[in-house]
Amino acid sequence: MEILAILIPVSLFLGGVGLAAFFWAMKTKQFDDPDGDANRILTKEWDDRPKP
Amino acid sequence: MALAESLDEANRLSACPACAVVPSAERLAAMAAPAEARIMLSLPMAHCATCISTVEGALGAVPGVRSARVNLTRKRVSVDAAPEVTAAGLIAVLKAEGQEAHELDPGLLSTTETDRQGRDLLMRLGVAFFSMMNVMLLSVAVWSGAEAATRDMFHWISAAIALPTVIFAGQPFFKSAWASLRAGRLGMDVPISLALILASSISVYETMMSGHHAYFDAAVMLAFFLLLGRYLDHRTRAVARSAAEELAALEVPRAWVMVDGVEVERAISAVVAGDTVVVRPGGRMPVDGVVTLGASEVDRSLLTGESLPVFAGVGTVVSAGEVNLTGPLTLRVTAAGKDSSLHRMADLVAVAEGAKTRYTSLADRAAKLYSPLVHILSFSAFGYWMWATGGDVRYAINISAAVLIITCPCALGLAVPAVVTSASGRLFRKGLLIKNGTALERLAAVDTVVFDKTGTLTMGAPEVTNLGALPADVVAVAAGLAAGSSHPLARALAGVAGVRAAVSDVREVPGYGIEGMWQGQRVRLGRAEWCGAEPLAVTATYLSLGGTVHAFTFADALRPGAEVAVAALRADGRRIILLSGDAVGAVAELAARLGIEEWSAGVLPADKVARVAALSAEGRRVLMVGDGLNDTGALAAAHVSISPASALDAARVASDIVLLGQDMAPIADAVRISRQAVRRMVENFIISGGYNVIAVPLALMGAATPLAAALAMSLSSISVSLNAMRLK
The missing domain is CATH 2.70.150.10 (Calcium-transporting ATPase, cytoplasmic transduction domain A)
Incomplete structure (x- = not known):
């Protein structure tokens, strides 16, 4: 059962990473314009260099 | 449930029609100081990736524009620019690129507060989801037979995850439960909060005593499902409000x-x-x-x-x-x-609103029955087991916590928001905007429909009715004259006539008509007195040509779908009434065209309110459809009301539902969908009640394990959501 001492923290850590990613996405307003973001990825405008 | 909140929300939307007519103090300040121009434009046609680059590129090239960002979800672009840049200039630039744009009043689009609330709920939902998944993993191990020290350790880890979650994610419920307790009411949030607190504390106690049952998973799951219901509720209202705000912001005063x-x-x-x-x-x-x-x-x-x-x-x-x-x-x-x-006139609305009896929603009525029952059941279980076990407090509290968790209105909290979200999404695609949470339920009860005429059943745009009865050269001369005017009657005439005679020296006499020279004689098109004719009873314009006067009669063009909507509502057994402030002739003609038997002409705004109030007093549930300021009082007085998007701001604010397109046919659909939605809500109550009927006796007998509670909760929540999605 010693494996539990490793696996439980690992699973909690991975879940925490997901939660942190969710918070970050929300803080940076990535859920404000889902339609726009889905379409922006199709434009070729900033393919060569990032938007300044 | 967010019922108390949603009522407040509804009040804010409709209680202050004057606010919509007269700009508020903040808006004044915003409009008076255009130092840093932040311009918002509505882009109704934007739909694709190319539109985004076209709009942003074109606006970015305008001198003075610092940045332009398109929001495709809201179909808007917000521009940061130097003060000399005007909205009109930007609209012209976009028009050259083939994009239709309208100016929005940024002061009216104060969505930041709503956004913040939505983000807050979403964050709590995310936390609850994370904990639910982790606690559930640990619980599966316990259910499948973890023993002694392992079980205790799993319980302790669960507690470490679940307690902070319940404290953080449960805040919306605790706050609203506290508010309703202070007001002396037992809302739905009181049993929810009690269940959350009791389940967490009894589980901590059991864990300390290394007991068998801990309800951490149930507590976290409860928080998750209820937050989900609340988030759905919030989003539906936020979408409706932002669309309603946009309509208002389109009219920059x-x-x-x-x-x-x-x-x-x-x-x-x-x-x-x-x-x-x-x-x-x-x-x-x-x-x-x-x-x-x-x-x-x-x-x-x-x-x-x-x-x-x-x-x-x-x-x-x-x-x-x-x-x-x-x-x-x-x-x-x-x-x-x-x-x-x-x-x-807007004051009339305030009076009508005050007289309107507050509608208690289905969920409110359910909660009123439900919450005392839950408490009584839980406390009597506690009392009985205290007596039966001879004073075993721990066992009795365990049972009463189990009863609270199982009866907790998880499905009830999800039952109504899920149906409302699904129904209003469906209606939105048909072009109907539900502004008020209970509008759907009220619409389902409607048995009488009162229509306004001008601008509602008709477009407010005239059509020539006697073109065939007039000589061709008369029509040609009239069309030749009309071509030079922007008067609605003249435009209608010029639009339908095939041949236009060459009329020279055309001159518009504002307020009277148009005159010109045709084959050496003076010709006039305009008002009866000016052309030397006797005015007719119907809308008409007159052409004086070589000593004789010809009348062109007009009727208001029907709004597309008006016939369909009226026919469908009548076939459905609704009583249909037409109340108009217009002249008898025009109203009678329209009533005959649509087959409406009950109609009144020349009705004053106050009479409309009185008629609607009288119908309500007879016990009728009235749906009022109108657009003008003269309808505003009646819209507010009716059981439920619909106005087209072309209506005056005050009328839109007073009504519960806004018709976004030109077509009127969706009204009949809306009535049908609303009745289906109410049926789904009732079904959902029955489903969640059914689960309780099976699970509560088990809990009362002390046979409910945490596994049974988790199963009952998730199964009922899932079946309720699936049932809501069956809406067609």
Whole structure:
């Protein structure tokens, strides 16, 4: 059962990473314009260099 | 449930129609100081990736524009620009690129507060989801037979995850439960909070005593499902509110004021009595006033319902909200803002709203039955087991916590929001905007439909009715004259006539008509008196040609789908009534065309309110459909109300549902969908009740394990959501 001492923290850590990613996405307003973001990825405008 | 909140929300939407007519103080400040221009434009046609780059590219190239960002979800673009950049200039730029754009009043689009609330709920939902998944993993191990020290360790880890989650994610429930307790009511949130607290604390105690059952998973799952219901509820209302705000923000209230002989653009709120205001043809009167210069015709349909334009010359009194048709008018302002007739009419709405009995929603009624029952069950279980076990407090509290968890209205909290979200999404795609949470339920109960005429059943745009009965050369001459005018009757005439005669020296006489020379004789098209004719009872324009006068009669064009909607509602067994402020002839003709038997003409705004109130007093559930200021009181007094997007701001604010497109046919669909939605809600209550009927006796007997609680909760929540999605 010693494996539990490793696996439980690992699973909690991975879940925490997901939660942190969710918070970050929300803080940076990535859920404000889902339609726009889905379409922006199709434009070729900033393919060569990032938007300044 | 967010019922208390949603009622408040609804009040805020409709209780202050005056706020929509007269800009608020913040808006004044925002409009008075255009130092840093932040321009919002609505882009109704934007739909693709190319549109984004076109719009952003074109706007970015305009000198003075610092940044432009398109939001495709909301179909808007917000521009940060130097103060000299104007919305009109940007609209012209976009038009050249083939993009339709309209100016929005940024002061009205205060969505930040709503956004913040939504983000807050979403964050709590995310935390609850994370903990639910982790605690569930640990619980599966316990359910499948973890023993002794392992079980205790798993319980401790669960507690470490679940307790902070319950404290953080449960805050919306605790706050609203506390608020309702202080008001002396037992809302749905009281048993929810009690279950959350009791389940967590009894589980901590059991864990310390290394007991078998801990309800951490149930507590976290409860928080997750209930937050989900609340988030759905919030999102539905946020979408409706942002669309309603956008409609209001489309009308930027400005007036052209003469200052030292120069026209200056000003916010309406800055106009005072005594100022001189210029109204161009096609513009809406911003204030009440007396004409001091110019002659024209005004369209009063939004205020009185009459479809016939009225002559306006020097000395004519005009009211805010009327539309100037042919010539420029200069007004001396007699009343602006709060004193204008537009505002006084809005007071009528306030009176009607006060008289309106507050509707208790289905969920509220369910909660009123449900929460006392839950508490009684839980406490009697506690009392019985205290007695049966001879004072074993731990066992009795365990049982009563289990009863609270199982009866907790997880499915109830999800039952209504899920159905409302699914139904309003469906109606939104059909072009109907549900502004009020309970509007669907009220719409389902409707048995009488009252229609307004001008602008609602008709488009407010005329059609020639006797073209076939007139000689071809007469029509050709009339069309030749009409081609030079922007008057709605002239435009309708020029639009339908095939051949246009060559008329020379065409001259528009504002307020009277058009005259010109045709084959050496003077020809006139316009008002009856001016052409030397007897006016007819219906809307008409007259052509004087070589000593004889020909009349062109007009009828208002029907709104597309009006016939379908009326027929469908009648086939459904609804009583249909037409109340119009227009003349008898025009109303009778329309009623006959649509087959409406009950109709009244020349109805004043107060009479409309009285008629609707009388119908309600008879026990009828009235759906009012109207667009004008004269309908506003009736819209507020009716059980439920619908107005088209072309309606006056005050009318839209007073109504529960806004029809976004031109077509009227969706109204019949809306009634059908709303009844289906209410049936789904009732079914959902029965489903979640059914789970309780099975699970509660088990819990009362002390046979409910945490596994049974988790199963009952998730199964009932899932079946309720699936049932909501069956809506067609």
